[in-house]
Amino acid sequence: MNNILYVDLTERSSKVIERPDLFSKYLGGPGIASKLLIEETKPGTDPFSPKSSIIFAAGYLVGIFPCMVKAVAMFKSPLTKNLGESYSGGHLASALRFAGYGALVVHGASENPVMIKIVDDDVKVERADSLWGLSPLNVEKTLRGHYEGIQSVMSCGRAGEGLINYGNVIVDRFHHFGRLGLGAIFGSKKLKAISINGTGEIPLEDPLAVKEMYEKLYDEVINSENMLKYHYLGTSANVLELNERGTLPSRNFKESRFRGAERISGEAMAESSLERKISCPGCPVACIHLAELKTGFAPEHEKGRKEIFPEKVLVPYNYEPMYALGSNLLVHEPSHLLRLIYRCEYLGLDAMMVGTVLAWVTEAFEEGLINLDDTSGIEPRWSDVGAYLQIINNIVDLKNPFYTKLAQGLDVASEKYGGEEFAMIMGRNGLAGYTTGYGSIVGQLVGARHSHLSNSGYSIDQRALDQPIGPDQIAKFLINQEDWLYVLYSLGTCYFARKIYTKEVVCAVLKIMGIDQTPEGLMQLGKEIFHNLYRFKIQEGFELTEEKIPSRVYSMQTPQKKLDAEKMESIIKYYIHKRESEGLQLRPEEKALKELLSFEG
Amino acid sequence: MRFRIEVVHPERCIGCYSCVYACSRHLFNTVDPSRTAVFLRIEGSITNPFIPVTCRFCKTPECAEACPKNALQPLPEGGIMLITSRCQGCETFDCITACAIRALALDKKTKLPVICDKCGDCAKYCPHNVFKYEEMK
Known part of the structure; x- marks a missing residue:
């Protein structure tokens, strides 16, 4: 090891x-x-x-x-x-x-x-x-x-x-x-x-204790309600859940409900296309859902004959590509959605980022920022899968200067063609599929890798529906979550099992491995990992206060109504303050000092 | 009491290796996917169904017949028992290759075949009841 x-x-x-x-x-x-x-x-x-x-x-x-x-x-x-x-x-x-x-x-x-x-x-x-x-x-x-x-x-x-x-x-x-x-x-x-x-082994120091703990945890994984969701429909269950709450991005985040949600829901996919479920070695959950995509044989395979037997391929699906290539592009036909996912798989593309790019292209075309010359004659329209498939191919082929810009990312493309306000990226990475509120947005902005899984920001938005949560509490939640998740990720824990592996369970598990740790000690470790990563980010030129939030975010429909720029700012300020009080200098020193002086003055 | 394990629903297998890990924990107090008496095979591509394999407890076991030193003793209820003293120093490992479904692995540490002791842990830890574990009549 x-x-x-x-x-x-x-x-x-x-x-x-x-x-x-x-x-x-x-x-x-x-x-x-x-x-x-x-x-x-x-x-x-x-x-x-x-x-x-x-x-x-x-x-x-x-x-x-x-x-x-x-x-x-x-x-x-x-x-x-x-x-x-x-x-x-x-x-x-x-x-x-x-x-x-x-x-x-x-x-x-x-x-x-x-x-x-x-x-x-x-x-x-x-x-x-x-x-x-x-x-x-x-x-x-x-x-x-x-x-x-x-x-x-x-x-x-x-x-x-x-x-x-x-x-x-x-x-x-x-x-x-x-x-x-x-x-x-x-x-x-x-x-x-x-x-x-x-083909080797992972030796166990105390096999009896491992066996005992394994049995306990295994039973919990198999029987826990938390894990059942991932087994039954997987994260694709989110499509309907988020749509009902009005938090499913659609039309490039302009809307938060999608009329076609039911058709591309996890439930509908399970009914029409689910072929198999598979697991990672060491996990009995089987959250990976594989759909069978049936297509007709291409005519050139047929030498003029007509084939009634379809071509079949397995396509993995889960919530994020379903939002990115489905609801956000108004794609409501399951087979169309699967074709888009499969094209990304086939070419080796991040399906989420492709969705973000396609949504921007469609809107930029609507707004007249790009024209048919740019797109080589393709008219990008919502839900037009044929056009989307061609655009994906053209990006990979770097077909012309426009597609070459798209291949570099939306920061580059929108700088050249405009439409920064609806280029749904933060830290240059495409946003995940949640119009839930402040937690989701700030979470992805401040997360070391700008992912919704950095700090589960979307989940505190859910809590904010029941009770008002102040900016300082949101900032604190994001910090605690990200620090703790770095502990879990360092152990190899799947994000989906985070509720099984509580701090107490992790301490007990590590004790069996001969490591004495306390919940506080683990949090400190997670914090240190985060600090190390952020120092790398800062070394490479990242400056949190300079990061832009696309203005579309402020016109999004969320359950907390329209998001307020001042409140957003305030959460970020609290975040920076708390992180800096941990000893992580997030702003260049002269900037921090200036702010402090103006505050005191 | 005599028990028997059988792969009854291979189509349900999700490839989680819980059976394999449980077997190596039970037999060798370790986690080692190649020191096990239950196997999870992937043929050609992971797109193909997983193939879980255990000993079939043959009445006239090919593995026992193949052993030049008669180190594998067929059991009346089916299956085999290893007589370790006779198995030492084997260089041909005929038993391993004799089994048509490759249900016998060579333990690379001890150079002995890994024999299923019918503990049932593979079935216990299978989330989809791929295995049947029952008392023999």
Whole structure:
């Protein structure tokens, strides 16, 4: 577990370094990865230079207790030009652990396409010319072998190869390092794929205590109401729930209800298309819902004959792509939604960011900011899936200057063409699907990786419906959540199991592993991880007070009515104040001082 | 009492490996997906259904017949018992290759085949009742 595997793509070499100092303090996942990212990345490194590194780290308790399944990837993001942090389930974390590593660091870059093949301590960098250009879906089939133990295969698609800033990495076919452009980093290194096969063991110091605790936690996971949601419909259940509450973004966040919600709801998908559910190794929940997308054979396959048998592919679906490529684009036909998701999967694109981009394109076209010359003759219209599929292809093909701008992100595109007010990005990352209120917006603004899962901001909005919650309380909630989630992510805990792994349970579990911790000590650890990441962000030029909130946010319909800019500002101020009182200097010093003087004056 | 385990609903398998991890915890007090008597196989691609496999407790076990040292003793109720002293120093591992469904793994630490002891933990920890665990009549 204390081992870090370093692979150098330039030299095609590898080495293992033991770092018990690091693991005993930071456990695993983002705790370890944040330290390694800072060690590995010189200030101002170009994300696409051979000097930028990718760090993968498995959670500390992966394989040992239920729902401990996650691995993190940290890198310099090409999309945000800052911290890249993304989490994936699938077989990856387990394969790394069983291969004997706590983390994998990839350095350098290759001139020709390569892949990394790891079977325990046998590490090879091999040529991958024949894989270049293949969909990640086919790479998985190609590299899946008859291995003992657990194997994980991840790869970028054509989007990553072409340095599209939101190209993703698909892990074991149905899981993703979805956000912030890890695929493009793979592409820049000419790294097509990584296959990891672990056949070793995770030794247990006190097996009897582990067994006892495992049984208890397993029963809770299986029987708990909290986890049942993820098993039955998965997060796709949110479509109807959020629509009923008027918090489901539609028409690029102009509306908060979608008339077609019922048709693309989790319930409807389960009825019409759900084919299978699958799990990550070590989790009995099976939250990954796979729909069967049936399409007619393309005429060129038919040599003039008519085929009545449909083509079938499996498409993973969950709430976020359903909002991004469904309700937000007014796509109400399940098969259309699945086609859009599948196109993103096939090319290796972050489906959420693609949704954000398509919504902006549609509105910018409506507003006359872009025209048919820009779009190469495509008319983007709400719910027009044919046009959307072509636009996605054109982005990946960098078809013309307009699509090339889109490929770089909406900050770049809206700077050139206008429409910043409805470019639904914060920290350059596309927003998640919640028009719930202040918590969701500020949460994504301040979160280290600008994700709704950074600090569950949307969930305090729900509470705000029952009782008024002040700006200071919202700020405090976001801080406590993000600090605590860094503890859970460092252990490998799935976000969905956060209610099982309370502070008390985590302390008990760690005690079995020979680690004495208190809830306060853990919170301090989470805080330190957050501070480390934020210091990296600040080093790379992030300034929270300079970050823009798209003005559309203030005309959004939320259950708390229209959001008030002053209240938003006030939450952010409280947040900065609290974080700075922890010793994390969020603003450049002269700015903080000026503000203090003007306040006292 | 004699028990028997059977894979009765492979189509329900979600690939969670709870059975595999439970087996290695039970048999070896560890977590090791290759030291186990229950297997979860992925053939070709993860898009294909998972294939859970356990010992079939054959009446005339191929693995026992293949062993040149008669180290695997067939049991009257089906299945096998390992006579460890006879198994030492084996270099051919004929038993492993003899099983048509590859339900026998070689423990890479001890160089002995891993034999299911019918504890039922795989069934206990399966969230979808893929296995049937019952007393033999």
